[in-house]
Amino acid sequence: MAIPLLDLKAQYKTIREEVLRVTEEVYESQIFILGKRVEDFESDFAAYCHSKYSVGVSSGTDALLEALMVLGIGQGDEVIVPAYSFFATAGVVHRLGARPVFVDVRLEDYNIDPAQIEQKISGRTRAIMPVHLYGQCADMDAINAIAARHGIAVVEDAAQAVGAEYRGKRAGALGTLGCFSFFPSKNLGGFGDAGAITTSDDAMREKLIDFRVHGMRPKYYHHYVGGNFRIDALQAAILHVKLRHLDSWAEGRRRNAQTYAQLFAEAGTGDRVVLPRELEGRHHVYNQYIIRFDGRATRDRVLEHLKSKSIGCEIYYPLTLPQQKCFADLPGVREAYPSSDIAADGTLAIPVYPELTKDQMAEVVREIAAAI
Numbered sequence: 101m102a103i104p105l106l107d108l109k110a111q112y113k114t115i116r117e118e119v120l121r122v123t124e125e126v127y128e129s130q131i132f133i134l135g136k137r138v139e140d141f142e143s144d145f146a147a148y149c150h151s152k153y154s155v156g157v158s159s160g161t162d163a164l165l166e167a168l169m170v171l172g173i174g175q176g177d178e179v180i181v182p183a184y185s186f187f188a189t190a191g192v193v194h195r196l197g198a199r200p201v202f203v204d205v206r207l208e209d210y211n212i213d214p215a216q217i218e219q220k221i222s223g224r225t226r227a228i229m230p231v232h233l234y235g236q237c238a239d240m241d242a243i244n245a246i247a248a249r250h251g252i253a254v255v256e257d258a259a260q261a262v263g264a265e266y267r268g269k270r271a272g273a274l275g276t277l278g279c280f281s282f283f284p285s286k287n288l289g290g291f292g293d294a295g296a297i298t299t300s301d302d303a304m305r306e307k308l309i310d311f312r313v314h315g316m317r318p319k320y321y322h323h324y325v326g327g328n329f330r331i332d333a334l335q336a337a338i339l340h341v342k343l344r345h346l347d348s349w350a351e352g353r354r355r356n357a358q359t360y361a362q363l364f365a366e367a368g369t370g371d372r373v374v375l376p377r378e379l380e381g382r383h384h385v386y387n388q389y390i391i392r393f394d395g396r397a398t399r400d401r402v403l404e405h406l407k408s409k410s411i412g413c414e415i416y417y418p419l420t421l422p423q424q425k426c427f428a429d430l431p432g433v434r435e436a437y438p439s440s441d442i443a444a445d446g447t448l449a450i451p452v453y454p455e456l457t458k459d460q461m462a463e464v465v466r467e468i469a470a471a472i
């Protein structure tokens with residue numbers, strides 16, 4: 101039996117009636133962009149994230165881009181980002197004419213290493229952008245302390261971490277602005293592209309609302325050069341339905357992570373398969389369940405073996421950000437980022453979606469044990 105990396109059809113079966121009802125309501129209303137449905141979703145999403153406000157946008161990438169624009173980041177500025185993340189984290193900085201300054205990650209959680217941030221801060225640094233990679237929050241107390249010392253902003257890339265917690269507070273409420281992606285494979289996934297930005301600052305929220313519509317208020321009076329970062333009413337309506345199920349889905353992912361830990365222990369894979377670890381004070385939501393091998397050769401062998409058995413798996417991400425061709429001319433890309441290199445060479449994502457059965461997980465573990 102094939103085991104996909106993610107089975108969205110299984111999830112859809114459980115919410116089909118609710119989704120069809122609200123989408124029908126949107127069709128009947130013929131209000132497709134922004135409007136009351138978006139506002140209703142925004143207020144519940146903000147509350148879910150322990151934040152005062154949320155502003156729905158067109159994607160996670162646009163959430164990051166708009167957040168940096170609202171902070172006035174541009175030409176000549178620098179933004180600290182982890183050397184290992186999805187491309188958008190650094191791409192948005194570059195698009196604004198600012199420079200992504202890379203900092204290595206820690207292998208214990210694949211997140212930016214706070215101990216290496218301060219040495220990369222210069223007079224041009226305007227923000228730190230930690231990523232809560234795979235669904236576990238970065239070390240936000242340490243990051244916020246550094247940001248406060250230097251008077252710079254913290255933009256959380258919480259694209260993979262909706263519902264994740266750090267010392268009892270949720271992702272999106274841990275920095276100056278929080279950026280979320282509702283790409284379908286995220287724990288809260290839309291039926292297309294969408295995203296959101298969270299903030300508890302009233303003035304920032306007003307700016308976010310204006311920047312989302314080309315910096316205008318009222319209509320056709322433009323105070324800033326923003327963009328079209330609007331969210332569709334259909335996405336907001338569907339996300340609103342899904343939001344009510346999010347915690348139970350996250351619990352399913354956490355349960356599966358525990359089951360994997362037990363199954364790998366029983367299989368005796370030991371330190372040949374490094375499992376994800378929930379760090380102290382964190383609540384991991386396992387957007388991805390990432391395992392690590394001793395290097396590229398083993399990882400690629402396991403990948404090929406799982407594929408031959410129709411077991412879904414994926415490399416997130418095969419290259420570090422400083423290794424990307426489009427960044428080859430940036431200063432700093434030839435510095436060493438040893439932990440990021442190890443992560444890019446040795447990691448593999450395996451299925452962890454909530455509908456997965458224990459038998460399926462046992463099969464995944466059996467095949468991995470057979471391939472190492």
Ligand SMILES: Cc1ncc(COP(=O)(O)O)c(C=O)c1O
Nearest residue numbers: 159160161186188259281282283
């Ligand atoms: C860490 C991270 N940042 C940013 C993004 C961008 O989100 P989107 O694909 O919705 O533009 C993603 C999602 O792919 C992501 O995983």
